[in-house]
Amino acid sequence: MGWRLKLAGRGDAASDEDAMRRVRANGDPVAFAQLVARWETPIRRLCVRMTGDEHRGEDLTQEAFARAFANRQRFDGSGRFSTWLWRIALNLCYENHRRMKLRSEESFDARDDRPHGLDGPSEHAETSERAAMVRDALARLPELHRSIVVLRQYEGLKFREIADVLGIAEGTAKWRMSEALDQLAESLKPLAEVEEPPESEEQQPAVEPSAPVMEKVSVAL
Amino acid sequence: MTHPDTEELMDYLYGELDVARRGAVAEHVAACEACKGRLATWGGVRRELDTWELPDAPTRPVAQPRAARGWPVVRWAVAASVLLATGYGLARLNAPQPSTTTASTIDTATLRDELKRELRAELGRELKADHAKFASEQSDRQAAFRQAVADALEELDTRQVVRNATLRRDMETVALRAREELDQLASSTQTGNVLTPPYQQQ
Secondary structure (H helix, E strand, C coil): CHHHHHHCCCCCHHHHHHHHHHHHHHCCHHHHHHHHHHHHHHHHHHHHHHHCCHHHHHHHHHHHHHHHHHCHHHCCCCCCHHHHHHHHHHHHHHHHHHHHHHHHHHCCCCCCCCCCCCCCHHHCCCCCHHHHHHHHHHHCCCHHHHHHHHHHHHCCCCHHHHHHHHCCCHHHHHHHHHHHHHHHHHHCHHHHCCCCCCCCCCCCCCCCCCCCCCCCCCCCC | CCCCCHHHHHHHHCCCCCHHHHHHHHHHHHHCHHHHHHHHHHHHHHHHHHCCCCCCCCCCCCCCCCCCCCCCHHHHHHHHHHHHHHCCHHHHHHCCCCCCCCHHHCCHHHHHHHHHHHHHHHHHHHHHHHHHHCCCHHHHHHHHHHHHHHHHHHHHHHCCCCCCHHHHHHHHHHHHHHHHHHHHHHHHHHCCCCCCCHHHCC
8 A cells, every 4th residue: 555655654743743733723634644554553563562451452452542632632742652551551551550450450360470461371472481571571570660671671762751751851761761671680590590591782881691690579569 | 801781782782882992892892701792682682572573464355255353444444445446346246236337327426425425324323333332532532533534445446446447346346345344243232142342342
């Protein structure tokens, strides 16, 4: 589809704000469709990883854009459109998480140790066992920590922008990230044991594999 | 040199340190088992996290038969816009017998109007069913959004009139399927098998 191909791609931040200006001025659906085309995939990735559920994530993505359009007057253009949109999507994920939690608490055979909001293994035949472990480990993180991990590791946001999205200090974002990585190291220990030696990170000298330092860090809930 | 604090190590891990600090931290890490260990642990976690890949395309692509779930709104609107693009698609599919008219003799504008009316009616049916059962602020927002995006896609499509015959043939196939989906949608809303908003699933 020609028009879709033309609109795809992130584009630069300035054009997002230009589009939103038109959307705010007269509900310009063409401008909004451009924003949808540009941001649908990253928002969907966020929602799928936050909920651990492909279908739920897609539904929340739709709702995120609906909410963004409905609340378009609330975007005053002082910050970036993307920051605002990430925040809308995350709030929807939080609301979803609360609903799932309530539902499972009311349910007769609710089990405390089961991660909330996840489908059973049979739903996602294509999800490898390894990916499922990662998904479950992420689900066990507190929401704030999970948000930071998803934004930093999967969506490549800088800590500065993550702090803006979440309304926390930049230092706090980095500290929570370290707590999250420590907790994930613990959860993913079974996977780590069959791991190959690490390659060198970009901008980092090659680090020799050593026994992982398992710090017991209390993660604030 | 004293240990870099956790925040600085995190900056280092993610390449957010400036060149000056990066060199100093790298030097420290090379000689410090504790910091080296922390970075190794975190690096390992990052690699594990990356094994959870997601497909670029959503699970519900544009013009394929869907499972018994609500259409994603944008996909639906895209399918509708494809119908608009073909122009003569509606007339052909509605004709009781094979039509002898060709695309060039059909009044495209009239067909667009017809389809627009049908689209709105379809939207109306779907939205009515939604509203009836889930009268809420969120439903209204969804409705506004659906209409806006359907309008937008229609307008976008209007700007690119498709003249290429091959492309038109391909779009005709897609339109056929989209038409089937619309029929399914219509019948499912009419029989009361209401599309369930995501946040109120049973």
